[in-house]
Amino acid sequence: MASKKAALLVTFITASVSGLPMVSPTAWADDYSDLLDVLRAKGSLTQHEYDTLLAKHLHHGAAATPDSGATRHAGRPVHVASASHGAQYGTVADGHGVSSGYEPGIRFDPGSSEIDATSRAENAASRAQLSAQQAQAALASLNTSDIVRVDKYVAGKGITFKAGPININLSGFINGFYTYNSPAGGRPVAGGVSSGSSGFDSSAVRNGLLPAGFILKMSTRQQGIDISAVMGMYPGINNAKNGAFNANTGGSPVGLGTAGIDFRQVYVTFGNSDIGTFKVGRDLAFFGGDAILNDATLLSVGATGSNSAPGNTSLGRIGVGYVYADWIPQISYTSPKIAGVQGAVGIFQPLDEFNYADATNSVVSHYSATSTQHSSPMVQGKVTYDATFGKVQARIWASFLIQHQQALQGAEINAAMRRGAMVEAGDIGAKLTYGPFEGVAYYYRGSGLGTTALFFDGVAANGRKRASEGYYVQAAYHATKRLKLVGSYGVSNLYQAPGEASTMLVRRNQSIIGAAYYQLTDWLNLVGEYANTSSAAHGPNTQSDNTASCGVILLF
Template sequence: MTFAARLLGSAALVSFAVAAVPAAAQDTTDALLLKLKEKGILDDAEYQALMARKASQPSAVPATNSAEAPQQAAAERLDDKKMVRMTDTGVGLQVGDVALRFSGSVNGFYVHDSGARETPQNIVAGGLATVGDDTSAIRNGLLPGFLKIELTTTQGGWDVGAHFGLYPGINSGLGNSGANGPGAPQALQTAGIDARQTYLTVGRSGLGELKIGRDIGLFGSDAILNDITLLAVGTASANAAPSNTSLGRIGLGYLYTDFQPQITYSSPKFGGFQVAGGIFQPLTTVGQSEVNSSPGFQAKVTYDMVPTDGGFGAHAWVSGLIQRHDATGLLPAYTGRAIDLGAKLSYGPASLTGYYYTGSGVGTIGLFLLSTDALGRKRDSSGFYVQGTYGIGKFTLGGSYGESHLDLADDELVSNLVRKNASWVGQARYGLTSWVTLIGEYTHTMSEAHNGNDATSDALAAGAILFF
């Protein structure tokens, strides 16, 4: 709508208000115009023009108290903060100009994990294949449950929001070990809640969005969000005493992105392209007590082609991170770097995903885990996965293969340190309802060490996941 058209419509409102509202209630009209300005409906020029027009109108004749009551009621009805209505999307409601939305997920699986009995030849430090007795568990998959709460509104032309994500699991933890601590399948234990997300957003059309708080990282996030094991189990780590999550394909094709404190900016989309970047809480090297003087940096570029009428669609990305680790004790300073790229292509009911990452001084499985040797020398790492799915009505069949590699540091002695973790995954899903999906999955996991040790394990999983 043009400035003139908006001004004409608002002027009509002002003329009616001045003519109909008694002089004693003229402040109500002023408050209404100010409210429209604060909400961004009127800009400064429009607001000033309407106030000038109102000032030029003759004042209304004071009304009696009996006439003031209906006018006061009408003014109260204009206050949309007293109105409650359903939101257009999600589970929630609109309270005035604030939208309150809830979304979440619940899942559970029966998992049987079978690995080789422990011998000196199948011990792999950092290996993810199970070594030991067969186990059975009722547990969460790669996702715990979650409840996300979002409050969003528009103030002064800015879209603002407060976002909270709570991730409770179904499995018990020991004492105060926390939601991500070791599992404890014992009586009188309780599950933990992982508060992964607490962040605010401020954005504007054409300017992009600023995020401040704790949320999923940029580097590696698309790898896990496009992984089919995100809906199921994948590699069943610690199945004898499960914690809140399994591994899925973490450490078996990609590094875990993690949820991190950050200040990030995301641009508007330009023809399907979007750029994001930010500063992050510097992470310490796992097992070290370093104090880092500079933040971490992460960035990502994505491209989306939305399919129409079951045609071709695409989602592609490239992301990277860099972080300096200051010297500690006798260990030298080092800088960890990594870059990844991937794409998911779809055509009708079929999709194909490919992903690759490479880094130096970033480690394997999680960020800066096994990233250096005992002398502080950097280790290089890399990995990939390929994945395909095909839908047949309510059924979806999927399969994937992935590997993660960790090299020795320069002049590091050969040991049973992990050289490669890999897995095959086969999955079948059935959409029981729009909320509930039934899932069956088979995962074969392989671990190899630099000294030749190796281990394999097999996991069968069956259960369901619900999203709302």
């Protein structure tokens, strides 16, 4: 401890003689030289350090007082030139063999006692502690409600601002593709999704299965409850056209058109990890939800639907592997996750039975029944299981849907019959990931469910339910960190109802899709894709088409 204090003292003394102005006209060299001798004897200074400090001291020593004309250095005289003589330096000759001069008016401070040095060290430590406390106080002041902070950015997760107790997250995506569709011929199929019978090639600059999206999420915690509000706006890049499907109706490529805006997400959630989460508002439904979220064509085009007059979105694999889940007003509950298992159930806005086959067929006829009366809500539920088996990550899900369709109307239904139908459907799917490989398998089956979208052609014109089923399989390989190759195949089947003989009604829609996705940056992805889509009727009619697409999708 003594050697450390001595070293501190030497440091302070050296700093003093190096550049600090002194006030006394008299220099006392004895104390400093003796101190150096003691430190060298104790081993605190090497010989080189000792020689350097002594030479520095002798060069910058103090001048003698005007009346004495000399000082004593280690008992030896030191002669200094008087300032009154106009000389700049004096001469030193002593037993150390060092000869130097002194600047008039500069003196050497022999330093203070070891107690003073210790006091200065303690003061320095106190000042350091005070500075640390001030830094902590400044950091704490940033957590006040008056400061807006930004979380560390994670690509694809949006930007999160923290304004006091509120988190504000902004995220979204934009995409655009050049799509060339070439019909391979055939005859019209009522309810088919292929454009093969159109007879004309078409080019389009359009959205893919996703439109653009801008999502605002605000969340906070109040009285132990996690609360959030979400609003998602999904505009397209093509001209909108009024129709049954609103912003998702086929577009209108005519001058002076404007794009459509699909405000499909508006909901609130509240709950916590102990009691689960409640949701009220409009959001993606449970049945078929995981099917579309795991579909690779979500980031590309897939089946085009109408390419000559593109709307907000393409079809992707909708109607060729699964029925579109849709964004439906709901009051739902999702349980906490226990051992990888999580359940959800809710009541949803009931949807009408829709005669889609007539809308897609050039020959007007009454293929399917319709309904607009709903005294009870639609009910949906889902269970998921997430687990890891060695190096394999797995997600398995299953969901169901029930809705009572009332007061069905059709060409073969007597209004006095007051006919209704209970629609039932279920699905199951799995996604497995092993290193660079991913695989998805999905299957659904319904009674009165229909095909392509919920309740499209689900009930025949005679009021009887049609059975339907479908599946898709998908494989992906990450060839490099940025390049992903995907191939998929999917089918949707619609069977005739008892007593029905609709030869032009669609029996099967199917597609084969291959795509490459290259992540150019954290935001920007390049996409190239090929798709073959075909439709077949219960009679002899079939049609098919081929589509090539390339474009970009940006996610932030």
